[in-house]
Amino acid sequence: MTPTITAFESSPDGGQGLARDMRVRWAFEEVGQPYDVRLVSFKEMKEPAHRALHPFGQIPTYEEGDLVLFESGAIIFHIAQHHGGLLPDDANARARAITWMFAALNTVEPPIVELEQVPYAEHDKPWYDERLPMIEDRVRVRLTELSSRLGDADWLDGAFSAGDLMMVMVLRRAEGTGLLEEHPNLLAYIARGEARPAYRRAFDAQRAVFTGKSPMRR
Numbered sequence: 001m002t003p004t005i006t007a008f009e010s011s012p013d014g015g016q017g018l019a020r021d022m023r024v025r026w027a028f029e030e031v032g033q034p035y036d037v038r039l040v041s042f043k044e045m046k047e048p049a050h051r052a053l054h055p056f057g058q059i060p061t062y063e064e065g066d067l068v069l070f071e072s073g074a075i076i077f078h079i080a081q082h083h084g085g086l087l088p089d090d091a092n093a094r095a096r097a098i099t100w101m102f103a104a105l106n107t108v109e110p111p112i113v114e115l116e117q118v119p120y121a122e123h124d125k126p127w128y129d130e131r132l133p134m135i136e137d138r139v140r141v142r143l144t145e146l147s148s149r150l151g152d153a154d155w156l157d158g159a160f161s162a163g164d165l166m167m168v169m170v171l172r173r174a175e176g177t178g179l180l181e182e183h184p185n186l187l188a189y190i191a192r193g194e195a196r197p198a199y200r201r202a203f204d205a206q207r208a209v210f211t212g213k214s215p216m217r218r
Ligand code: GTB
Pocket: 011, 012, 013, 014, 018, 019, 020, 021, 045, 057, 058, 059, 060, 070, 071, 072, 073
């Protein structure tokens, strides 16, 4: 059965591939699993039919027969567990790749998302001028630590894995902050991810939604 995911009908990023359906699309492409996409508007996301799939009224969701999932991390973990290509066979290497998925989502992504949100959510607040550099420093610390661990390796732990897929997507959300440029190895790491054919196919598919050329628009 072909799984169906949800994505923004009109992504605020204008097709830059920053919304979280992109990482799920990339995972599908890496393992060679065809998928369908149901596009939802902001209004539809908050309606009962969508909330039955996603309690927080967000995208992405995943439907396959009776199974409904939400949370991009859980969806990608599910895909990786049921197909080869995203998690190593060796048990310890597999556990480490999963650890990197969690690290991307729980340790690296939160300060990056906060840095993205503070300028538009708090720019008119009296604390803004003090808070912004604090958040920037939090991101800087995490990027410095990650850069130090990656060193001159291609991927975080041996071969490319779901941990790298997640980390590359999380790092992409820091584009435009100027902070990634402090770490040429992280820029090269992102570029390696983006150069993968599976990434390109996923990117083009989400971009086609924005340009109105998607064959999967319903
Ligand atoms: N933890 C959840 C997951 O990983 O799946 C988070 C899901 C989530 O934040 N979904 C967002 C959403 O549905 C879209 S991806 N937002 C609508 C809402 O909450 O009402 C986040 C996102 C949105 C926009 C951009 N952008 O424009 O650059 C980037 C990322």
